[in-house]
Amino acid sequence: MSAPQSVRTSTATDPAAFTSQVNALVRDGSRFAGLYGTARRDGCELTALLADTDRFTVLRTLVTPDAHGELHFPSLTPHVLAAFWYERAAHDLSGVVADGHPRLDPLLVLIDGEYGRPHPGRAHSSTSVSLRTPPGPVDVHGRGMFTIPLGPVRSGVFESVEFLIETPGEDIPHLNIRPHYKHRGVAKRFEGRSIDDGVLIAERVEGIASVAHALAYSHAVEAMSGAVVPPKARLLRVVYAELERMANHLDVAMRLAEAAGLAVATSRFAWHKESVMRLVSELCGNRFGRSAVVPGGVAGMPSLDLAAAARALRAIHERVRRDAALAMKTPSFLDRLRGTGILPHDRAAEWASLGPVGRASRLEDDCRWRRPTDAYAELPLATAPPILDAGDVQARMLVRWREIDQSAVLVLAALQRLDREPDDSMCATIDLPEGEAFGIGWSEAPQGEVLYAVTVQDSIIRRCFARSASLHNLAAFHEVFRGDVFTDFAFIEASFGTGYAGVAM
Amino acid sequence: MAWVTRGMRDGRLTTRWPAQKDGYYDEFATSARLRSDAPALADDEKETAAALCPTGAIAVASQNGETSVTLDRGRCVLCGRCVRLFPDTFEWETGTTRVASEAAALISTGAEQADDLKHLRETLAGKVRNLGRSVFIRHVDAGSDGSDEWEVQALANPVYDVHRLGIFFTASPRHADILLVTGIGAAGMTEPLRRTREAMPEPVVVIAAGADAVSGGLMGRSGYTGGFGAGSIIDVDVWVPGAPASPFALMEGILTAIDRLPSRRRERRGRT
Numbered sequence: 001m002s003a004p005q006s007v008r009t010s011t012a013t014d015p016a017a018f019t020s021q022v023n024a025l026v027r028d029g030s031r032f033a034g035l036y037g038t039a040r041r042d043g044c045e046l047t048a049l050l051a052d053t054d055r056f057t058v059l060r061t062l063v064t065p066d067a068h069g070e071l072h073f074p075s076l077t078p079h080v081l082a083a084f085w086y087e088r089a090a091h092d093l094s095g096v097v098a099d100g101h102p103r104l105d106p107l108l109v110l111i112d113g114e115y116g117r118p119h120p121g122r123a124h125s126s127t128s129v130s131l132r133t134p135p136g137p138v139d140v141h142g143r144g145m146f147t148i149p150l151g152p153v154r155s156g157v158f159e160s161v162e163f164l165i166e167t168p169g170e171d172i173p174h175l176n177i178r179p180h181y182k183h184r185g186v187a188k189r190f191e192g193r194s195i196d197d198g199v200l201i202a203e204r205v206e207g208i209a210s211v212a213h214a215l216a217y218s219h220a221v222e223a224m225s226g227a228v229v230p231p232k233a234r235l236l237r238v239v240y241a242e243l244e245r246m247a248n249h250l251d252v253a254m255r256l257a258e259a260a261g262l263a264v265a266t267s268r269f270a271w272h273k274e275s276v277m278r279l280v281s282e283l284c285g286n287r288f289g290r291s292a293v294v295p296g297g298v299a300g301m302p303s304l305d306l307a308a309a310a311r312a313l314r315a316i317h318e319r320v321r322r323d324a325a326l327a328m329k330t331p332s333f334l335d336r337l338r339g340t341g342i343l344p345h346d347r348a349a350e351w352a353s354l355g356p357v358g359r360a361s362r363l364e365d366d367c368r369w370r371r372p373t374d375a376y377a378e379l380p381l382a383t384a385p386p387i388l389d390a391g392d393v394q395a396r397m398l399v400r401w402r403e404i405d406q407s408a409v410l411v412l413a414a415l416q417r418l419d420r421e422p423d424d425s426m427c428a429t430i431d432l433p434e435g436e437a438f439g440i441g442w443s444e445a446p447q448g449e450v451l452y453a454v455t456v457q458d459s460i461i462r463r464c465f466a467r468s469a470s471l472h473n474l475a476a477f478h479e480v481f482r483g484d485v486f487t488d489f490a491f492i493e494a495s496f497g498t499g500y501a502g503v504a505m
Numbered sequence: 506m507a508w509v510t511r512g513m514r515d516g517r518l519t520t521r522w523p524a525q526k527d528g529y530y531d532e533f534a535t536s537a538r539l540r541s542d543a544p545a546l547a548d549d550e551k552e553t554a555a556a557l558c559p560t561g562a563i564a565v566a567s568q569n570g571e572t573s574v575t576l577d578r579g580r581c582v583l584c585g586r587c588v589r590l591f592p593d594t595f596e597w598e599t600g601t602t603r604v605a606s607e608a609a610a611l612i613s614t615g616a617e618q619a620d621d622l623k624h625l626r627e628t629l630a631g632k633v634r635n636l637g638r639s640v641f642i643r644h645v646d647a648g649s650d651g652s653d654e655w656e657v658q659a660l661a662n663p664v665y666d667v668h669r670l671g672i673f674f675t676a677s678p679r680h681a682d683i684l685l686v687t688g689i690g691a692a693g694m695t696e697p698l699r700r701t702r703e704a705m706p707e708p709v710v711v712i713a714a715g716a717d718a719v720s721g722g723l724m725g726r727s728g729y730t731g732g733f734g735a736g737s738i739i740d741v742d743v744w745v746p747g748a749p750a751s752p753f754a755l756m757e758g759i760l761t762a763i764d765r766l767p768s769r770r771r772e773r774r775g776r777t
Contacts, residue, residue: 110693128729129691129731131692131693131696132696133696152697155676157657159646159649160645160648160688160697180693182646182647182648182691183648184689184724184725184728185728189723200559200582201723206651207749208652210652265508268512270659270662274662274664278529290583290584290748291583291585299585319515323511500651501649
């Protein structure tokens, strides 16, 4: 349960004060966690989200149209690198221009010039997406330089995204990322929906982290209404979230093994992932844990006997543990992981990297420890999240292996407590105040922190900012190719564990 | 060397489906549908049922002054609200996936329904005859939520292992016989999808997999990014419902498309 006092809200008098306040907070050690625009009658309200050790700061300002009817504010990016993509996204969706931004190219969507922007928060907006994508920018010039477009249709069964790799043939001095192809207009999909429908949309923002998104959304709604989630529901939420983490981390292991050409290891990890997904489906009826989490609690008790679930998980974890140990002793695997795709600590800190990507670069931020929700505070967490220093693909994989072990411990403990918990209620009622209400919620997805900022008007969603860790982290993907060559790309990409649906929105 | 023995440690993991039934497919819901023995709902209950569906899959149709309820599997995202609130009227469909040659054939009316399968086989016979015993699939994500790709990837894992059925994935559209489309058909993917289709040598079987690709699902339909499913961009031959379509549903869709489901199954399906 997200405690309301862990969020501090303030409003800046004008955009210039807003930018300098955000800059000051980041300089004083706050982590930049997101920026979005909400259409208001007299302009666009900008909201910045900043994270401290144990709380969030929400900072707002109203950007009003200038003499030409345009919306301008001083860019955050020159001082806050992590705002780079958010300002591009806010320009795409809300039409606010960040003055001084180094490159305000479209990121999420290419709008057909004759139409307006989607303006999240405005009930009626007419907009149309351009069907044709112009050629991408060319940033590196020199003898023998050329650009290889990787995507949007990838060479395998992957989500659509385009990497424009500028290369002299082997090295990757620079690349541009264009995720706009599969933009689904997620922000607008939330609007006008009821609180109950909202959770279904949240589950589909980033389908491979459905539970984490449903949780972050539900936490935001619960914070607004003051609802207290019953104990059994809090435990079950941990079970679903941790199983989702195991499946995602095993997916990364599988893709790394596949890139290294280890056929048996690929099959083994794919089997383990399938086993975890089957366990989830036996518990809640859906392989992705969908419709299991609802605002106020969970849909119901698992259909599988708890002791049987614990037995199944122990067996899966034992197999994973042994195969992980073998993989991390296999030279042909480690050779490709070690020293590949290094994200140094200071660069990771500038990008405010989240999840396993950040933790492999010594950024010690994990919602489960820092800002625990649901039953995390009651369960036997290790003293600190697994942190490593090297910042390479190997470190990111090692962090994930340790997280899998931690997840297994958490799930087993939660299942045991579920059995003993006398309170049988599953879901608290959500009573929202009349008029406008605002709440933020978070959860730790396998990719890192998921953050939701929800504004409702008379129990109908007016604006929902869904911030996936994938979007936040992918911006730092530009940085990690120093000294790496083309064949390292698959490893580095897999090690980020990105859900591109959550990037393109 | 250690991996060699590791690979043999757990014996056969692969399902026997479609030659034999698979327990997991049988207990796994692929869609909601109307019960054949459903009692008639009162008029206000019909409206309630239609209103509670987040994708509008449940509709009240009126014919000759009588109103009846229908459920479009192509729009069903398996949220389970209808099954929970009207358990006498709606139920889960398990152990089979209604694969169809027209999106409209996915609509469940509860009454005895003419099976679309015969029609599908007749329509595709000409194409499929030329494909032979082994097919190559090119997958394109046209705006999915990411879960569809996991399920398509799962087909290659040792549990489903579609290679045993002569089904392979290929990176090049030039080598592909089947185009498997997931996602809502987002505007940005219109051109890449069309160009992939054009690059494929005829004959081509196009499969739209999952509610997103069939109808736009929950994320498509009324947004500014298009999203009326794969059928709004290219011609689709086979429609496979699901949210996302599970690996078994995908296998059933692919095998139906190339007419490779064992006849015993076909008969059983014909009766129900």
